[in-house]
Amino acid sequence: MLFEDISFGPYDEAEQMARQAFELYEDGQISQSLEELEAALEINPANSAWHFNKALALDSLNNFEEAIKEYEVALELSPYDVEILNSLAVDYTRSGLYDLGIQTFERIEKISPSFEPSYCNRIITYTEMGRHEAAEQMFYLAQQINPDCPLCFYNIGNSLFIRGNYKKAIHCWLKTKGFEPTHPQINFRIAQAYWADGDFDKAREHFLEELRLNPGDVDVILDFGLFLLEVGEIDAAREKFHRIIELRPDFASSLFYLGEIAFRENDLERAQELFNQSLLIDGALCGPRYRLAECALRNGERVEAKACLLSELSMDPEEPDILVSMGSMFLVMDELDYAAHCFLKALDLDCSNADAYYFLGIASATKGQFSEAGEFFTHALDIRPDDVRVLKESAQLYVRTGKIKLAERRISAAVEIAEDDADILAIKRKIKLVKLLRRLRDLVSRVMPSGLFKRS
Secondary structure, three states: OOHHHOOOOHHHHHHHHHHHHHHHHHOOOHHHHHHHHHHHHHHOOOOHHHHHHHHHHHHHOOOHHHHHHHHHHHHHHOOOOHHHHHHHHHHHHHOOOHHHHHHHHHHHHHHOOOOOHHHHHHHHHHHHHOOHHHHHHHHHHHHHHOOOOHHHHHHHHHHHHHOOOHHHHHHHHHHHHHHOOOOOOHHHHHHHHHHHOOOHHHHHHHHHHHHHHOOOOHHHHHHHHHHHHHOOOHHHHHHHHHHHHHHOOOOHHHHHHHHHHHHHOOOHHHHHHHHHHHHHHOOOOOOHHHHHHHHHHHOOOHHHHHHHHHHHHHOOOOOHHHHHHHHHHHHHOOOHHHHHHHHHHHHHHOOOOHHHHHHHHHHHHHHOOHHHHHHHHHHHHHHOOOOHHHHHHHHHHHHHOOOHHHHHHHHHHHHHHOOOOHHHHHHHHHHHHHHHHHHHHHHHHHHOOHHHHOOO
16 A cells, blocks of 8 residues: 555644645635635644635635624634734725734734834834834834835835825835835836826826736726826827726726716717716616716706715715815705815715815805805805915905905906906905995095984
């Protein structure tokens, strides 16, 4: 009998299953790998490494909730295994369980202070919590252990990007690229940072470099298409969105942005067709209903426009500019309460949105709430002092409420920006007329004292 033919019972069979699971995992056959691991664990549920491997497979399927359970079982069996603790802390972060993630990373630090991933990955946790100073502290601690860690520079780059420190983010991501040229989507992230920083040439260069390496990456193609839209290269953008549909016919966002192009080109019929197609694929997609409302308004269909806007509002949009645009459409339809709701929500998301304050001023003035309208206009001008629209509207409001000195102040500021604006000149004439009438009234009251008109 050959040695290979000797059976050592069920535990030997479980080992073979675990080895097979590893090979399947390496080949990308995750579901089959899980089946083999589950069969092995039925025979030997006390094997910490197999629970750990099962958790890794579940992570590959983005099933973080189940992965956490497997990591926790593995940890019960091997309570001082820093690899298990690190993976568990990462999944806590992915699941939004930030406090548990931090506690787990701190536990690693006590067991093995030189285990660099516990600092590196904590950068992500603190970044998602908005604790950017703590994220930087973790970065510097990790640097003391491994100054050439590409992931550390990548993670702190995310923190810097979120804070609008685009040049520093670019510096960090270029370091990542230098250490690890094949880091996933690194050119994509660099392109996004250059784009945000206004360096469109560099952004284009890195978008193209990313696509040369990964020509089928739909996320990159989509973002590059949006970039091309922003810089006015409409035909090139259209080609990118069509390319995505070739790769992913069910990709609703591409249909939506093709609809955006048709909308910009004033082809409303084609735009509506594309927006409706995108909704058929993804009924939860934010944007199409809002654009359909604009199309309906342009066609004079107010009832349809209102229905589309209310449907979009029920999707709880979180883009301030879209909320402001929706609110302005509600204003056009005299739906003042819905309009105010949109503007206030936009300000909850971005308290520095001058347009939201401006339109709230318009809505308040329309309701006859003049004091509130004045306050909203003032807030808008605090953010954007040279906004001629706000200067004109607030000047008119002050004329209407008899606050002529304030009206003069606002219209003088407007004249400095747009001296020949017809509306500004009309408001200036109105202010002069009001001042003239006041002087005449004062003159008459001095010539004819009120006492002369009392009854005897």
